[in-house]
Amino acid sequence: MKLSIVIICWNDWKVIENCLSSIIANTHRLEYEVIVSDNGSTDGSVERIKAQFPIVRLVENRANLGFAKGNNAGIREATGDYVLILNPDTIIHESSLDRWIEFADRHPEAGAFGCRVQNPDGTYQRSARPFPTISRYLIAYLGLRFLGRLNYPVLSDNYEGWRGDTEREVDWQSGCCVMMRGALLRELGGFDEQFFYQFEEVDLCRRVRSKGYRIRFTPAVSITHLGGQSVSRFPIHFAIEICRNGYRYFYKHYGIKSARRYRIVLLTRFRLRRVWYGFVNLIRPSETLKSRLEMYKAAIAWNKQLDPIQFVEHGIEKPSEQPHLQMS
Secondary structure: OOEEEEEEEOOOHHHHHHHHHHHHHHOOOOOEEEEEEEOOOOOOHHHHHHHHOOOOEEEEOOOOOHHHHHHHHHHOOOOOOEEEEEOOOEEEOOOHHHHHHHHHHOOOOEEEEEEEEEOOOOOEOOOEEOOOOHHHHHHHHOOOHHHHHOOOOOOOOOOOOOOOOOOEEOOEEOOOEEEEEHHHHHHHOOOOOOOOOOOHHHHHHHHHHHOOOEEEEEEEEEEEEOOOOOHHHOHHHHHHHHHHHHHHHHHHHHOHHHHHHHHHHHHHHHHHHHHHHHHHHHHOOOHHHHHHHHHHHHHHHHHHOOOHHHHHHHOOOOHHHOOOOOOO
């Protein structure tokens, strides 16, 4: 088997139907298999996939395991030389997978591969980025991304000035559509399951790089990513989940000091955005802005009371959860 396509599903029938149809309609020369790892959907996704797409192999997890653990359940079933991790809210363009495998075969030095991801209107969606660091996040959140356009560019959270229109090496590719060499992915054990939502693909790409492989991006392959299908349902929940995984990532790769500094970065980001969008809401009030402001308020409150190290090492999120010492 040349390619295994692993798609995670959680109540995503509205989008996964088009995703699966696009794979079948637009892939011609390639031997592939499709594995859908279902995280306990209750919208009839499992039954409808079985009925309409008999070629799909279903892994029924019967609970929402999150992105990393849910994908790993599908990866364990994959037999391909390459494994494509694909979001259900994506559309595969004509012959994209055929060309992507040809590109990967020409680059034995690479262990993972990115492609051009487009918004529904055809514009570029930033999907390939530098590895996050405290300084890069601060540059981004303080509005200094333009420094990336200098003759000696200062990286932030983007490759500023690059629109995914040239082939290049990148640090990491978004988990909405990232392809790995199957043997390498299995050697690495798939995604680190401590990450429930976000940072899991960043961590995996770091581990690919640690094995001496590069991550190659090609604009000759493109997909459409609708984006935000799950996040829009519970914005506050997902905002805080991103914070949780950020602390885990910085602790794992940079240590205690960086985990604590990440808290400062987050509070700076949320406070600045709350001020700005609060001002915008005064001029043009809307329910969308009101919801955004509530999200920032909740995220600030959650991060203010958090001890990052107690959280990462012991799962403690609130001061009231701290163990009480008995005096003898």
